[in-house]
Amino acid sequence: MVPTLRASEIEACWHRIVRCEIASAEPCKTRTLIFPIGVWREICFLVLTMKLIRxxxxxRMKLRLARLYGPEMAEELADRLYMLIGRYGVQPRDGYEMGADAINWTEQDVVLITYGDMIRRKGEKPLATLKNFCDRRLRDAINGVHILPFSPSSSDGGFSVIDYREVEPALGGWNEVQRIGRDYKLMVDLVLNHCSRESEWFQNYVRGIAPYDRYFIEEEPGQEWLKDVTRPRPHDLLSPTETPEGLKHIWTTFSADQVDVNWESPDVLFDFLDILLDYVARGAKIVRLDAVAFLWKKKDTNCIHLPETHEVIKLFRDVLRTVAPHVILLTETNVPHEENISYFGEGDEAQMVYQFALPPLLLHALLKGDSQYLQKWASGLGDLPEGCSYFNFTASHDGVGVRPLSGLIPESERDWMIERVKERDGLVSYRAMPDGSQSPYEMNVTYRSALEVIGNPELGARRFICSQAVMLAMAGIPGIYFHSIVGEHNWTEGPQREGGERRDINRRRLSWREVEELLDDPEGESGWIANVYASMLRVRRSCSAFHPDAGQDIIPTAGNLFAILRTSLDSERKVLCVFNFAEAEEPLDQAWVTEILGHEPTRNLLRRKRKLDSTDWNLGGYECVWFE
Known part of the structure; x- marks a missing residue:
């Protein structure tokens, strides 16, 4: 067994070796620790690691550890962090200083969001089927794939993880995951707020086995301060659990099956750092930090967005700067907008955050035919810290969150939208409030169904495409949920199944044959949506004005219109995107367009023809143009 050495001991030993103070035939000694010559190579590598880390x-990392666990533990934990980094290796990239980021996103970046088994084909592992589908149908439309949790899990669509280091055998294995990662930018989930009751961690906790006896949070029910804890769900915060020491009440933010881990234990931190670096070693380019806002718990607080939570993310960022500076951290914080963007820090935290306000604001604007709230919000987004961007989306495996609307639209408008979604067979999930009441948390519906024009599905499909064109035009990197690519409607049977939940309404799995038939039907809505969507993606990926960092200006318009001006980083290309949010036709003023662009437009990028004609200047219901 290799002895554990402090960083200072390793470096001192290395200097003795270099000065030939230790004969090559003798074991190396430092204080009372003895290890064989065969360990020298590892020592040399670790010392090289220390030399490479700025x-x-x-x-900075040591200071963060002190803030989290106290100055008295910082030295020991810093040595432990050295060892962990040494195991994975320091990887400077050409042209980048060690400790700096090496992010190189472009307008080419588009991420498909999907479960590993969203498409199934007989005789083939689902992850292999997913790779084949992307290669065949989406190769020129996307360059990234977010595989939603693919580890063994006991509930919540994969988000109750049993074993972080394994792939669910029914999906495939690490080979299939890594094959996707070789051809596409691989995005994975780090579910770091909680794990499954069936996990080895929790089973060892129940048995009282160290260090897992400190991996979970015990509290006595009935304490007054617990009423102020921010809740995303309506169930009880604490779940009873039998242990050899008697009945314990364990913190469970999301469900009784999803047990919150105790980040006050340094062992939890180092387990997750190891898992993070293992994912990176296996090809992850983007790491989504699931439900990270709830990470740290502290008595007499609301237990959300605590300073320690931000410190953990910053520590992750520092470690990745050292080991894998090209990897992006993406925080998943479904909260009001100002709270959401706090996870950029001062450019030292997450490089990307989900644009959570966009899906409900855009949905409200299109259902209402009025973009006033969307315009006000978008025009106030402001500049981001250098090296930061938004992850834009309209739909995901979850519902359309309404918490991000806080302060952006009146509650009466939010409630009006919820009623319209219910009319389209959507569902609503709620969260518990401190006074014991319940408040809407998310609308469970596919984005296509939410935008249905009742009695006119063709117009509904056009309204859905308009929504996707807005999302693609905005500054940031787009993430597209699988069911949006094919315009999937609500799977109303899903929540009604035994063990079903509201979110299943937009989580339907499809067979390869079903997908092929949908996409190849020349008369079908899904095929039309997929073709138009793929065409928009190809246009976006070929235009530098849609670079994630390119300029964005929201042009004031009447409420039934929405307009975005994008300007490339070198100012050589400008694209004016105009959207009609109403059913009625809307003529555009050519002089207005020319004034905004600074020249007469020569083409509409969304149409294949090269020259403009009268049809480009009269926007039909829910139509859009991208003028250049």
């Missing part, structure tokens, strides 16, 4: 970076 002193300022390491000092």
């Amino acid at each position: 002193r300022t970076t390491f000092s």
Whole structure:
């Protein structure tokens, strides 16, 4: 067994080796620790690691550890962090200083969001089927794939993880995951707020086995301060659990099966750092930090967005700057907008955050035929810290969150939208409030069904495409849920199945044959949506004005219109995107367009023809143009 050495001991030993103070035939000694010559190579590598890590970076990491666990533990934990980084290796990239980021996103970046088994084909592992589908249907439309949790899980669509280091055998294995990662930018979930009751961690906790006896949070029910804890769900915060020491009440933010881990234990931190770096070693380019806002718990607080939570993310960022500076951290914080963007920090935290306000604001604007609230919000987004961007989306495996609307639209408008979604067979999930009441948390519906024009499905499909064109035009990196690619409607049978839940309404799995038939039907809505969507993606990926960092200006318009001006980083290309949010036709003023662009437009990028004609200047119901 290799002895555990402090970083200072390793470096001192290395200097003795270099000065030939230790004969090559003798074992190396430092204090009372003895290890064989065969360990020298590892020592050399670890010392090289220490030499490569910038002193300022390491000092910053050590300071973060002190803030989290106290100055008295910082030295020991810093040594432990050295060892962990040494195991995975320091990987400077050409042209980048160690400790700096190496992010190189472009307008080419588009991420497909999907479960590993969204498409199934007989005789083939679902992850292999997913890869084949992307290669065949989406190769020129996307360059990234977000595989939603693919580890063994006991509930919540994969988000109750049993074993973080394994792939669910029914989906495939690490080979299939890594094959996707070789051809596409791989995005994975780090579910770090909670794990499954069936996990080895929790089973060891129940048995009282160290260090897992400190991996979970015990509280006595009935304490007054617990009423102020921010809740995303309506069930009880604490779940009873039998242990050898008697009945314990364990913190469970999301469900009784999803047990919150105790980040006050440094062992939890190092387990997750190891898992994070393992994912990176297996090809992850984007790491989504699931439900990270709830990470740290502290008595007499609301237990959301605590300073320690931000410190953990910053520590992750520092470690990745050292080990894998090209990897992006993406925080999943379904909260009001100002709280959401706090996870950029000062450019030292997450490089991307979900644009959570966009899906409900855009849905409200299109259902209402009035973009006033969307315009006000979008025009106030402001500049981001350097090296940061938004992850834009309209739909995901979850519902359309309404918490991000807080302060952006009146509650009466939110409630009006919820009623319209219910009319389209959507469902609503609720969360518990401190006074014991319940408040809407999300609308469970596919984005296509939410935008249905009742009695006119063709117009509904056009309204859905308009929504996707808005999302693609906005500054940031687009993420597209699988069911949006094919315009999937609500799967109303899903929530009604035994063990079903509201979110299943937009989680239907399809067979390869079903998908092929949908996409190849020349008369079908799904095929039309998929073709138009793929065409928009190809246009977006070929235009530098849609670079994630390119300029974005929201042009004031009448409420039934929405307009975005995008300007490339070199100012050589400008694209004016105009959207009609109403059913009625809307003529556009050519002089207005020319004034905004600074020149007469020569083409509409969304049409294949090269020259403009009268049809480009009269927007039909829910039509859009991208003028250049």
